Amino acid sequence: xxxxxxxxxxxxxxxxxxxxxxxxxxxxxxxxxxxxxxxxxxxxxxxxxxxxxxxxxxxxxxxxxxxxxxxxxxxxxxxxxxxxxxxxxxxxxxxxxxxxxxxxxxxxxxxxxxxxxxxxxxxxxxxxxxxxxxxxxxxxxxxxxxxxxxxxxxxxxxxxxxxxxxxxxxxxxxxxxxxxxxxxxxxxxxxxxxxxxxxxxxxxxxxxxxxx
Amino acid sequence: xxxxxxxxxxxxxxxxxxxxxxxxxxxxxxxxxxxxxxxxxxxxxxxxxxxxxxxxxxxxxxxxxxxxxxxxxxxxxxxxxxxxxxxxxxxxxxxxxxxxxxxxxxxxxxxxxxxxxxxxxxxxxxxxxxxxxxxxxxxxxxxxxxxxxxxxxxxxxxxxxxxxxxxxxxxxxxxxxxxxxxxxxxxxxxxxxxxxxxxxxxxxxxxxxxxx
DNA sequence: GAATATTTTTGCATCGAGTGCGATTTGGCC
DNA sequence: GGCCAAATCGCACTCGATGCAAAAATATTC
Numbered sequence: 001x002x003x004x005x006x007x008x009x010x011x012x013x014x015x016x017x018x019x020x021x022x023x024x025x026x027x028x029x030x031x032x033x034x035x036x037x038x039x040x041x042x043x044x045x046x047x048x049x050x051x052x053x054x055x056x057x058x059x060x061x062x063x064x065x066x067x068x069x070x071x072x073x074x075x076x077x078x079x080x081x082x083x084x085x086x087x088x089x090x091x092x093x094x095x096x097x098x099x100x101x102x103x104x105x106x107x108x109x110x111x112x113x114x115x116x117x118x119x120x121x122x123x124x125x126x127x128x129x130x131x132x133x134x135x136x137x138x139x140x141x142x143x144x145x146x147x148x149x150x151x152x153x154x155x156x157x158x159x160x161x162x163x164x165x166x167x168x169x170x171x172x173x174x175x176x177x178x179x180x181x182x183x184x185x186x187x188x189x190x191x192x193x194x195x196x197x198x199x200x201x202x203x204x205x206x207x208x209x210x211x212x
Numbered sequence: 213x214x215x216x217x218x219x220x221x222x223x224x225x226x227x228x229x230x231x232x233x234x235x236x237x238x239x240x241x242x243x244x245x246x247x248x249x250x251x252x253x254x255x256x257x258x259x260x261x262x263x264x265x266x267x268x269x270x271x272x273x274x275x276x277x278x279x280x281x282x283x284x285x286x287x288x289x290x291x292x293x294x295x296x297x298x299x300x301x302x303x304x305x306x307x308x309x310x311x312x313x314x315x316x317x318x319x320x321x322x323x324x325x326x327x328x329x330x331x332x333x334x335x336x337x338x339x340x341x342x343x344x345x346x347x348x349x350x351x352x353x354x355x356x357x358x359x360x361x362x363x364x365x366x367x368x369x370x371x372x373x374x375x376x377x378x379x380x381x382x383x384x385x386x387x388x389x390x391x392x393x394x395x396x397x398x399x400x401x402x403x404x405x406x407x408x409x410x411x412x413x414x415x416x417x418x419x420x421x422x423x424x
Numbered sequence: 425g426a427a428t429a430t431t432t433t434t435g436c437a438t439c440g441a442g443t444g445c446g447a448t449t450t451g452g453c454c
Numbered sequence: 455g456g457c458c459a460a461a462t463c464g465c466a467c468t469c470g471a472t473g474c475a476a477a478a479a480t481a482t483t484c
Contacts, residue, residue: 022451022460029461050440061463063443072441102419136352140344143351165415167391172416175383183376201420203377204384207314208413209421234431234480263470273434275472284470 030068033058037075041127046076046134073137079124080141085148087112092152101153101166105173106201113193116181125185142178146170176200242280245270249287253339258288258346285349291336292353297360299324304364313365313378317385318413325405328393337397354390358382388412 036057040049051072055062069075091108099107115121128138149170157166180196187196248269252261263284267274281287303320311319327333340350361382369378392408399408 020452025451026461051442052440063464064462066442067461070442100419132352135355136348139351139355140348143347164391164395164411165419168388168412168415169419171387171391172384172420175387176380179376179379179383199376200380203380204416204420207312207377207381208384208416237480238432262468275435276433278471279432282471 029058029060033060033065033068034075034078037072038079038124038127041076042123046127046130073134076124076128076134077137077141080128080138081144083115084112085145087115088145088149089152092149093156101157101169102173102201104156105149105153105169106197109173109177110194110197113197116184116193117189122185125181142174146174149174172204173201176204241270241272245272245277245280246287246290249284250291250336250339253288254335258339258342285346288336288340288346289349289353292340292350293356295327296324297357299327300357300361301364304361305368313369313381314385314413316368317361317365317381318409321385321389322406322409325409328396328405329401334397337393354386358386361386384416385413388416 033054037049037054040053040057051065052062054072054075055065058065069078088108091111092104095104095107128134147170150167153166153170154163177197177200180193180200183200184191184193184196245266249261249266252265252269263277264274266284266287267277270277281290300320303323304316307316307319340346359382362379365378365382366375389409389412392405392412395412396403396405396408
């Protein structure tokens with residue numbers, strides 16, 4: 001539960017000093033572990049990378065690792081969550097008024113879609129698809145993103161009666177994004193991500209918009 | 213990968229004898245393990261149930277367990293997959309012609325929704341929600357259901373050009389079902405499952421059907 | 425029915441992830 | 455300097471999972 005987010009909790013609450021050196025070293029160590037882990041995962045595979053190897057590469061003991069990450073998988077979880085949910089929230093709230101929820105989410109995702117092109121994203125996504133356990137974790141992360149997006153949408157349209165439909169919007173939008181990314185990777189990255197994202201939302205509209 | 217489905221593969225293909233006693237005993241053992249596991253999970257919790265306990269309860273050795281299930285989690289995975297994907301496929305293919313994909317899937321799900329009321333379903337679903345790892349697995353299973361449903365839809369509408377939209381239909385429909393079940397469990401089971409399912413599909417139609 | 429082949433079961437040794445505990449070190453604070 | 459709290463570490467341990475080879479159960483052949 002406590003990845004990168006809460007290592008310096010209390011700083012802003014208690015008036016005691018931020019304790020400069022400690023927080024900085026802790027931050028550095030955290031990043032060093034994550035970096036080392038992701039690098040070894042990409043190079044040698046996830047299963048083949050032992051905690052001992054990560055610990056040694058990061059210059060800490062095996063035991064200390066667990067003071068920074070709850071598990072080996074959490075390195076990947078943390079990476080997935082690090083930026084995306086937060087930036088999606090920002091992009092959603094920055095959308096102009098007058099649009100409906102679906103359009104808002106779609107346009108926000110289109111803005112973020114550049115981030116999927118990076119070598120880091122593609123490389124780590126390959127790791128995420130390399131084993132059943134990790135695929136499960138990846139799916140689960142989409143669940144977390146779904147919750148986060150739902151919360152953001154409720155923040156923007158704070159009508160309790162819309163809760164259920166906003167949940168649906170979050171679910172279907174993130175699903176559309178997931179399928180768009182999958183199709184894009186499948187296609188080898190020729191066409192831009194945007195076009196897949198557009199196609200996905202258009203597809204949803206045409207299939208679910210019909211008179212029932 | 214090989215749960216209950218393939219333990220007697222070859223029986224129907226090769227003309228060699230079905231080997232009566234072996235297949236039957238194997239089947240019995242498999243069911244005994246699954247039963248024991250699910251019972252212990254529901255009673256004592258997932259983490260607290262060790263493989264030794266399951267093995268002892270099923271009357272086998274710890275090592276033999278792994279000849280029937282690849283992992284402890286697979287007992288739950290298997291249970292989830294056992295019926296649902298297959299019956300959904302059946303229900304989808306049994307729908308009358310003339311309906312669109314979304315209606316077909318929705319109506320098929322409405323038929324199956326009775327199965328969610330059972331005590332077994334509710335009890336095991338509680339186990340599935342009891343830890344982060346299992347929640348991840350549950351989400352992943354929806355991914356497998358998604359693949360299966362997509363395959364079924366492609367079977368019914370074998371137009372390669374529709375592949376992308378049928379994938380979207382499978383994704384959004386199963387997502388709608390998931391949210392409907394969650395809402396139903398959240399509500400304590402007062403209103404019937406059907407109404408939540410209807411509401412979810414209607415919600416998708418009204419949100420995504422708007423002119424963009 | 426006995427001998428043989430194949431599958432199933434089992435015990436044992438081993439690996440790796442994860443946890444609890446207590447000792448030691450390090451940084452913050454007076 | 456000395457005191458407190460936090461970080462690091464080593465160690466022992468549990469548990470899930472795998473490889474291997476022997477033993478037991480079942481199927482097959484003559």
